[in-house]
Amino acid sequence: MKGIWAVGVVTFLEGIRNRSLYGITIIALLLLVSNLIMSGLVPQSVGKLAVDIALSTVSFTGLLIVLFIGINLVAKDLDRKTIYMVLSRPISRQDYIVGKFSGIAALIVASVAVLGLFAALSIFITQSNFPEYFARFSWGSVVLAMVFSALSLVLLSAVSLLFASFASNSFITLVMTVIVYIIGHSLSDVKSLLSGGSQIASESSGVVVKLVEVAYYVFPNLSLFDLKLQAAHGLATPVSYVAWVALYGVGYSSFIVCLARLAFSRREFP
Amino acid sequence: MNLKGPVFRPFLFFGVLTIFVSSFIKCFMIEITDVSKSYKEGLTKRRVQALSGLSLHVESGEVFGFLGPNGAGKSTTIKILVNLVYPDQGNVSLFGQAPGGKDVQSRIGYLPENPYFYDYLSAEELLLFAGSACGMDRVSIKKRSKELFELVDLAASSRRPLRTYSKGMVQRAGLAAALVHDPDLVILDEPMSGLDPIGRKMVGDIILSLKKMGKTVFFSSHILTDIERFSDRIGILAKGELRLVGSLSELVTNGSSLEDLFLTKVVDVAEAQE
Numbered sequence: 212m213k214g215i216w217a218v219g220v221v222t223f224l225e226g227i228r229n230r231s232l233y234g235i236t237i238i239a240l241l242l243l244v245s246n247l248i249m250s251g252l253v254p255q256s257v258g259k260l261a262v263d264i265a266l267s268t269v270s271f272t273g274l275l276i277v278l279f280i281g282i283n284l285v286a287k288d289l290d291r292k293t294i295y296m297v298l299s300r301p302i303s304r305q306d307y308i309v310g311k312f313s314g315i316a317a318l319i320v321a322s323v324a325v326l327g328l329f330a331a332l333s334i335f336i337t338q339s340n341f342p343e344y345f346a347r348f349s350w351g352s353v354v355l356a357m358v359f360s361a362l363s364l365v366l367l368s369a370v371s372l373l374f375a376s377f378a379s380n381s382f383i384t385l386v387m388t389v390i391v392y393i394i395g396h397s398l399s400d401v402k403s404l405l406s407g408g409s410q411i412a413s414e415s416s417g418v419v420v421k422l423v424e425v426a427y428y429v430f431p432n433l434s435l436f437d438l439k440l441q442a443a444h445g446l447a448t449p450v451s452y453v454a455w456v457a458l459y460g461v462g463y464s465s466f467i468v469c470l471a472r473l474a475f476s477r478r479e480f481p
Numbered sequence: 482m483n484l485k486g487p488v489f490r491p492f493l494f495f496g497v498l499t500i501f502v503s504s505f506i507k508c509f510m511i512e513i514t515d516v517s518k519s520y521k522e523g524l525t526k527r528r529v530q531a532l533s534g535l536s537l538h539v540e541s542g543e544v545f546g547f548l549g550p551n552g553a554g555k556s557t558t559i560k561i562l563v564n565l566v567y568p569d570q571g572n573v574s575l576f577g578q579a580p581g582g583k584d585v586q587s588r589i590g591y592l593p594e595n596p597y598f599y600d601y602l603s604a605e606e607l608l609l610f611a612g613s614a615c616g617m618d619r620v621s622i623k624k625r626s627k628e629l630f631e632l633v634d635l636a637a638s639s640r641r642p643l644r645t646y647s648k649g650m651v652q653r654a655g656l657a658a659a660l661v662h663d664p665d666l667v668i669l670d671e672p673m674s675g676l677d678p679i680g681r682k683m684v685g686d687i688i689l690s691l692k693k694m695g696k697t698v699f700f701s702s703h704i705l706t707d708i709e710r711f712s713d714r715i716g717i718l719a720k721g722e723l724r725l726v727g728s729l730s731e732l733v734t735n736g737s738s739l740e741d742l743f744l745t746k747v748v749d750v751a752e753a754q755e
Binding site: 300 | 581591593595597611613614616
């Protein structure tokens, strides 16, 4: 446990002090400022637009953090052989993976919390300027959308950790994580397209339909965590949905971390 | 309770017998028996032999110098000792146990060759990490770090991020991290590499002071003078095979030098093989 804690703390500190994080934060702030300007330019659906831009900014910058900081936090250890010093301590390979995941997850949660505060501020200012467009607005939906965004990013970082545990370099990890991200967000739509009675469904071969079905259960369904639309329209999300998706996120992440531990446990560092 | 009574007599007898027998069995700090290791290389996954049937032992309190040209297999041996790679065959034991266990790892201090640490951490935080991973409390780590930073001459820069350090400073920070938990066995892979003459003297002094404290030091180098100055026993490795092992006083006799011995055992054998 001491090993996991030590690796987690170091990972978090390395991530939070990384200069790239400042760059990403500046991009986020610029996007949020543009939110204020855009709201003034568009004369209709200001509330929906403001919430959508604010939440999209949080999830987009969160994605950048996972891809460019999260992956690097493991890749640098492997590429620059820092792992020699870590694993020569009483820290097992399995503890290392759990520690890294904990540190990256803490970094994502902290980053989403800070970005979320700025996003909330931009929504609040827009709401103060155009209160007539915020009749169905709910802060609860916005916060829930941010929490789910953080959860999906944590899940994605678990996936990237799995790839890093056996990939020979960080570029492969990056590419595979991006592929999973794209599949994870589009698979649900593709499945519903193929399973419906549409023309595409009737024209598709059985093999393709079967493949999509298998992929649907293997890849993480990241679109489940996307509650931006509900937040923008002020729609309530059923408690059962929230509970099941949260459970799915935690369960899937834990399973993937277990796989990463398994893959990493016999890895050598020549 | 009568410890000399008939019930306790057999236990007493076996206890005394165990102590008597164990005093004759020598427990080595490091014991490597018939270890071989190969790596897969390139796209074709061609096997390259790094170690072949390596056997050696290091006794407690000894400074063992591991000598060999580049690519001889010194780092591979060390990586097997600290559980970074696994041998294909053979046995390795440290303190009488297999490498990798938490008890074993917490008694080892390891400095890798050309170490690279976390960019955004300071040397103080590095030692905090190294110490806490070994189960030390914060106060003890702080106290020990202060002593070590004085020893490795990093006291003035211990709060600076490691990415601002020179190569020699990183090496010295790595040495402090290897020693923070007061290990029984110190394994140093090319500890002098990247150091200026003052730094080399400092590392040499540390090795000698560790020896005085009764610690066991296993260090690799391809610099003969370093090995000659600090080692009680040496092992010469070339092309993954142990060519020679023994105490310096036995091996380097009057009229010969370690350089002659090294050239005979490494260069001549290599030429004969070709």
